[in-house]
Amino acid sequence: MLNRYPLWKNLMVVLALLVGLLYALPNVYGEDPAIQITGARGASVDMSTLDTVTEDLKKNNISYKSVAFENGTVLVRFNDTDTQISARDIINEQLGDDFVVALNLAALTPDWLESIGASPMKLGLDLRGGVHFLMEVDMDAAMEKLLGQQEETFRTELREAKVRYRAISKTDSSVAVRLRNDEDLKAAETALAQLHPDMLFTDSNSNGRFVLTAQFTEARLKEIRNYAVEQNITILRNRVNELGVAEPLVQRQGANRIVVELPGVQDTARAKEILGATATLEFREVDSTADLAAAAAGRVPAGSEVKYTRDKRPAVLKKRIILAGSHITDASSSADEYGRPQVNISLDSEGGSKMTAFSRNNVGKLMATVFTEYKDSGKRQADGKVILQKHEEVINQATIQTALGRNFRITGIDSQAEAHNLALLLRAGALIAPISIVEERTIGPSMGQQNIDMGIQAMIWGMVAVMLFTLIYYRGFGLIANMALVMNLVLIIGVMSMIPGATMTLPGIAGIVLTVGMAVDANVLIFERIREELREGRSPQQAIQQGYANAFSTIADANITTLITAIILFAVGTGAIKGFAVTLSIGILTSMFTAIIGTRAVVNFVYGGKRVDKLSI
Template sequence: MLNRYPLWKNLMVVFTLIIGLLYALPNIYGEDPAIQISGARGASVDMSALDVVTEDLEKSQISYKSIAFENGAVLVRFNDTDTQISARDILNDELGEDYVVALNLAPATPSWLESIGASPMKLGLDLRGGVHFLMEVDMDAAMEKLLGQQEETFRTELREAKIRYRAISKTDTAVEVRLRDAEQMAQAERELAKLHPDMVFTDSTSNGRFVVSATFSEERLKEIRNYAVDQNITILRNRVNELGVAEPLVQRQGANRIVVELPGVQDTARAKEILGATATLEFREVDSSADLAAAMAGRVPAGSEVKTTRDGRPAVLKKRVILTGSHITDASSSADEYGRPQVNISLDSEGGSKMTAFSRNNVGKLMATMFTEYKDSGERDENGKVILEKHEEVINQATIQTALGRNFRITGIDSAAEAHNLALLLRAGALIAPISIVEERTIGPSMGQQNIDMGVQACLWGMLAVMLFTLLYYRKFGLIANMALMMNLVMIIGIMSMIPGATMTLPGIAGIVLTVGMAVDANVLIFERIREELREGRSPQHAIQQGYANAFSTIADANITTLITAIILFAVGTGAIKGFAVTLSIGILTSMFTAIVGTRAVVNFIYGGKRVDKLSI
């Protein structure tokens, strides 16, 4: 029988429409301004934190919409952004550094939709959503770190050249080498200048002191500053990729600032912690021969220093660093044979050689793993710059049982979440210089609310114009095409909401508007073919059958070539171009389904298996 779909095809169309409608539905509920409170450095938050947050908000007379414990964090929803920001400032002061307090936008989706995994689609920064971080690179800390490395390098080089020296120390801008006499001073200056042509060496003699000072040339200083910012940008991009953020923006602003924009981010607390953390590891030898009590009293052996373990106990470590986190190529978290968290480390070839050489010669001795990070002290200097505090702690002290290679593990970590975060930071790379978040805000449309409204209106007015034309020109068949258009829009929104990481942007709206026209174009081809068949004297049933069959190849060719173009745009494009390509690709596929399968199902339902004398087309 002509123009009859089997039951399974009709059920497929109905099922597809219902699924698209269900997953598109959360978008009408919007989002609530919220604050997310999670534990610092991946630590877990229990229900007691919820009670503390509730008490602090009520004491400050801050009204909130709801407060709940969700996914290991406390989430507080508010009615407006002003209250949200006020509450953030209060909770930051009250909770201290043990918690991460971050702004968030929480979906207001009903629980029955959440139970099936439905959530609103993520919006780009130009469509009211996302977080903006303005970060500042601490150049002073970068210089201090570099001068510290030069200090150790000078020690090694002078020792290998058999040049005796009294002491080597660093100032804010230079490394100073104190020698015994003028002859050694000249010898040391010649040797170091030969090895470091990018440094400026000067010597001075006063009060029996023979000193060689080494500073970086202006060209080298400029290169160091640019390298610090550029390398931090690269590492931040790696960390953003680890977070799985769609269409992020990480770019330089001025001499020492970096802008990070994360569209559609939900877990902003973790994003803030991962991006702002300046964490790295140092492997050092434990000075087992040192008298711990004497070291605590200030009598520390030369070449050693006192550090603190996680449980507050002192540890005497050699100053010489065996290896730094810069040699780490991969890191992953797991559990050891006793179920305790650990981080598995892989080194590059240079790092592997250093670790092998050291461990082979020091079997039976203790090696310490020291974790270093910089935190915001909450204070600013006279120039308004954030003052960072350096926090160091010894994670573990392990006896070297055998020669270590490029792969080994570190233990002594408090929780699996902390091991996971530490592995992520080390895998993405340790920041060359500490960075501080000088500004954090949730940002609305970059092009203004008016432009967003105009984009939505363009889509709606475009659809209305097309629907009016098809209704007047094709009558009942035009009404069927309009139903397909509405179904097409619902399916695009539903699919965009279902795809993890997909972000709707203003260019994405343009892609939807374009697919509306393309969907109607397919229906026009089909309807005109049906008219041709009717003019040639075919019966209405045969005209419908031949119209859909003959138009299919033309529609498929046109849409496939456009789809290939969209795929190429997605592959080579960035930012807004990718957003346009995503919605265009989805729109092409859904429009083909609704125009060919969807309208055919409705036409078959109305006309199929019946005696029809005339078509309303």
């Protein structure tokens, strides 16, 4: 019988609509302005923190909707953004530097929807607001780190070349090797110049001092600076991925600055802590022969230096770095058999070889793990550049029991939260050069709400115009097409809410408006083919059958070419272009489903299997 769907097809259409409606529903409930309180660098937040926050809000007559302790954070909800901002300032002042107080938006999705994984779709920075960071790469620190590595390399290479030297030291832009005599000076220059063609060597012999000075060429300096920025961009992207932020923007600005935008971020405190941190590990041998008291007083053995643990106890370590954090390929946090936090480390092949060689020859000796981090000192240079302060602490000192390989673990960490953060930083990569946040903007939801309101108005007026046209021009079939348009919109929102990486932006709303027109275009093609079949004398049932069958190939061709374009835009585009491409792609697929299968199901329900003399088209 013509124009009758089998039961499974009708059930498929109904199920698709119900699922889309169910997952689009959380967007109706909205969100509360909120503040989220987390510990800085792994400091714990507990019920006492919640009590302190509650008392402080009551003391300052700040009204709030609710306060809760969840997943190691305190979340306070408010009725409006003005109260939210006032509360943030008060709580921030009360809790001090040990805690980070961040502005957030907390979803009002009911528990029964959350239990099935339904949540509001993520909104971009232009709609929801979010955090904008402008970060600056410290090139001086990058050069200092590189020259320090070069200093160690020179020591190793001169020992292998059997060239005697008195001392090797570095300045702001060069490495100086002091030698015993002119013969050693020439031998050192010959050996090092062959190994380092990207460096300029200058020898000097005055007042009995034989010094060989090495500097990088201008081409090499330019390469180093560019590499520092590009590598930091890659690592920041990895860190953003670890945070689970959808549609982030991480891009270069100028010679040494990086822009990071985190739209719709749920935990701005964690984002600032992870992105702003410049952390790595160094593994060093402990100088067990040194006198700790003498070393703390300034009498440090040659080739060693004093570092301190978190509780300010001194540790004398050899200057030579056994292994740097750049060799770490993976890191994860866990607990040992006694429940104490630890970080499991995996090394690359080169790092594994270095660790194996050192540990095999030093069984029974102590090896220290040094945690290095650069933080904003709160001071600025005359040109406005942020001054970073280097913080180093010895995490642990462990006896090497046996030869270590590419996988081992470090302990001595205070809390599981700190172990997790350290593992995240190491897994995402140690920054090549320290970075500082020179500008931070929180884009409030009010500006985003204005964009949402304008976008919704454009979408409503666009849909009203299209629906009026189809209703007037195609009458009954126009009503069916309008039902498909509404169904299409529900499905787009539902799919956008279901996909973890999908983010709605202002260009994304434009993509939805465009797909509305494309969905109607498909129905126009179908309805015009039905009219043609009727004019050629076919019965209404035959006209419906032939109209849908003949229009399908044309609709498929047009939508597939547009879909290919959308995929290319998504592949090569960034930010807003990707947002547009995502909604356009989803809209194309849902519009084909609703315009062809959805409307056909309704037409079949109204006309299928019946004697029809005339169609309302």
